[in-house]
Amino acid sequence: MKALLFFGLVAIALADVTRFEGEKVFRLKPVLDEHVTFIKDMAKDITVDFWSPESPELVATNIDVDIRVPAMYLDIVYTRLQQSEMEYKVLIEDVQAAIDESGPAPRAHSYIKYNTLADIQTWIDTVVSANAGLVSKQVIGNSYEGRPMTVIKIGKASSSAKPAIFMDCGIHAREWISPAFCQWFVKEAVETYGSDSAMTSLLDQMDVYVLPVFNVDGYDYTHKSDRMWRKTRSKNSGSCVGTDPNRNFNAGWCTIGASSNPCSDTYCGSVPESEIEVKNVANFIRNKKSVIKAYLTIHSYSQLLLFPYSYTYDLAPDHTELLQLAEGASAALRSLHNTRYTSGPGAATIYPAAGGSDDWAYDLGVKYSFTFELRDTGRYGFLLPTTQIQPTCEETMLAVKYIAAYVQKNLY
Structure with missing residues (x-):
């Protein structure tokens, strides 16, 4: 009986x-106005998921459209x-085959796999306890949904407030390579401090605040229910769920x-900072406005380094300074x-x-605000294989180290 109950619960979970x-x-290649109209009309008639650009409203000539x-709609399309x-x-x-290529989540935290939220939270505790000071x-x-949003602070302990860089990953739930990078950055920071001169100097003089997963509810949902979910998981006035946190800042x-x-993947929310996740991050940055000198937000995909x-x-x-810095970092x-x-x-x-978020941070006074759009340019899109x-x-x-070194040199 217990075995039957177990398999029944598994079947329900899988369902x-x-x-x-x-x-x-x-990948569609609209080069005529008629092509743009065609794509927008098709989006009204059938349900397709816009990967790039992020909504049919943003479709324009000579810009590739990934959907x-x-x-069930393939014959029609x-x-x-x-x-x-x-x-x-x-x-x-x-x-589904591309999703399966990413492999199941590892049983223990791995820097070369896509980790679950629970494993990331356990990893945070491990890194903190192993690197006191x-x-x-x-x-x-x-x-x-009540999950903690945990920021990791990396930097040599100081009796006074140090200038800082803030970096977040995973604003959009399905962009799994983004949280993977934040974890990698923390690993590299703690492992190379004391041996790599640039990292040692950076962490001696500055602090780096890292939010490994911004959209914790959405990220957890992509692992447990819908790999393609993008937004938060807040309830809207109708039947649709979630807001795009990167359309919810007051910029x-x-x-x-x-x-x-509210049903759109780029839903801006009922008001600016309607999403508690956005408000939490905005409050944190506002409270440290005097020390945060750079803001980096990590997304995918397209291989871009953007700024306001x-x-x-x-x-x-x-603009001129930000472009030069972005081009140097890209090089x-x-x-x-x-x-x-492309910068x-x-x-x-x-x-x-x-x-x-980068526009909002820049308008707040954080001069060096950048958005990374990581690999690739669309071959795998949001389903980047673990081998990459x-x-x-x-x-x-x-x-990131190039930008950090530049900011460090231009603190005062």
Whole structure:
């Protein structure tokens, strides 16, 4: 009887997990206004998941459009694409197979696997206890579903407040390579302190605050229920769930590149900072405004290094310096595996998007605010294989250290 009960519970649990057999990811290449209209009309008629850009409203000519199409709509999509005479190709033949390639979560924490939230939380405690005097932690608040949001502080202990860099990962739940990098950064920081001169100097003079998983509820949900989930898990007024936390900051909020529709993946929320996760981070940064000199937020995918602004095409007052710094960091990144990044302000480089965290931090006074869009350029998209975790993290470390060294030199 106990065995039957166990297998029954397993079956129920598996039934709650969204599967993606037979689904495909297409790359569409709109070059005419008619192509743009076609894509937007198709999005109204059938349910497709926009990977890049993040919503049909952002579709424009000469910008590749990556969409995930459920198996039930494939015949319709193929027929319509042929009628449109628009160029396209299939990036991922079977989404579930690509998910399976990432492998199951490891039984113990691993820097070259995608870890569950529970394993990351245990890992945080382990790193803190093993590196007393260099690493500490702080819960900056709880999520909508009550999970702790834990920031790791790395830096040589000091009797007075030190200038700092703040870095977060995992704002969007399905971008798993992002939290993987934050964990890698912490590993490299503690392992190379005392032997690597640049890291030692940085942590002697500055503190680095790392939030390994920003959207803790969403990230947990991608591991347990729906690998493709993007938003938070807060309840909206209707039946749809979640807000895009990177459209919920008070920076040109909901004016462009964001949706007021609660069912949209780019839903901006009912008001700025409606999401408790966003409010927790914003409060933390506001409270340390006098010491935080740089803000880095890690996303995927597209291989971009962006800076303000995204909510307007106007150039930031520090545009020239930020561009030079981004280009230098991108060159440092490219030096390892020849991975090429594009640098520039968000709106002009990728697409306009209001309510982003880097724009908000910059307007608050954090001059060196950057968004990384990690590997790749769409071959795997959000389903980057685990074999690419280490090279992605290794090269990104070079860019982050380049920015950190520049900030350190320009503190005063």
